[in-house]
Amino acid sequence: MANIIVVFPKMEDAKKIRNILNRNGFHVIAVCTTGAQALNCIEGLNDGIVVCGYRFADMRCGELHEYLPDGFEMLLVASEQHWGEIAADNFVCIGMPLKLHDLVDTLTMIEETQLRRRRRRKAWPRERDGEEQAVIARAKEILMERNNMTETEAHRYVQKCSMDSGTNMVETAHMILDIMKQ
Numbered sequence: 352m353a354n355i356i357v358v359f360p361k362m363e364d365a366k367k368i369r370n371i372l373n374r375n376g377f378h379v380i381a382v383c384t385t386g387a388q389a390l391n392c393i394e395g396l397n398d399g400i401v402v403c404g405y406r407f408a409d410m411r412c413g414e415l416h417e418y419l420p421d422g423f424e425m426l427l428v429a430s431e432q433h434w435g436e437i438a439a440d441n442f443v444c445i446g447m448p449l450k451l452h453d454l455v456d457t458l459t460m461i462e463e464t465q466l467r468r469r470r471r472r473k474a475w476p477r478e479r480d481g482e483e484q485a486v487i488a489r490a491k492e493i494l495m496e497r498n499n500m501t502e503t504e505a506h507r508y509v510q511k512c513s514m515d516s517g518t519n520m521v522e523t524a525h526m527i528l529d530i531m532k533q
Contacts, residue, residue, distance in 0.1 A: 352378045352462070353399050353400050353458075353461070353462045354398070354400070355377055355378060355399060355402060356393065356400070356402070357381070357402045357403070358382075358385075358404070358407065359404045359428075360384055360404060360408060366382055371451065371454065372402070372454075375455045380392065384407065384408065386407050386410040389401060389403070390415070390418055393420065396420075398465055398469070399422070400423070400424050400425070400426060400462070401424070401426070402425075402426045402458070403415065403425065403427060404427075404429060405433045412429075422465070424442075424461055424465065426444075426445065427442065427445070428445050429444065429446075429447060431444075431446050486525060487521060489528060490527040492505075493527065493528070494509070494527065509524055509527065512526075512527075
């Protein structure tokens with residue numbers, strides 16, 4: 352479930368949007384009237400959606416969009432004349448007058464897109480730092496020297512031991528080094 356922040360210049364408009372979203376199963380974590388308040392609410396969050404109007408007391412939505420962290424997307428609720436002033440990839444617009452099903456469907460689509468991105472990020476293997484790569488390389492060198500393996504065979508051996516023992520390759524390389532006393 353996405354962290355949703357509602358930002359409109361009039362508190363009553365923001366609360367109406369929040370109530371609509373809550374009734375339709377969305378999780379609104381904050382209701383704000385200025386861009387600065389929204390940015391304060393965003394601190395410490397990895398991702399989310401900002402549902403907002405075009406202009407606030409302290410900034411316009413384009414400025415707020417520039418300050419948003421990478422994991423956040425913006426849903427602009429404004430008349431079509433304001434859409435052309437904002438040029439960004441992760442900027443979605445809904446026209447006024449607002450239709451309930453358009454708002455709910457669009458937010459659902461944005462949430463699903465963020466969920467897919469989150470899953471893809473978790474599925475990517477993290478990059479090993481230089482020290483970890485050096486440990487694996489040293490373990491492979493020892494296997495190549497002592498067991499007359501090629502580099503590919505040594506790599507496969509470390510990889511298979513890693514899978515069999517349920518540890519990552521760096522831990523397995525450390526075990527090989529400990530066993531071989533190197």
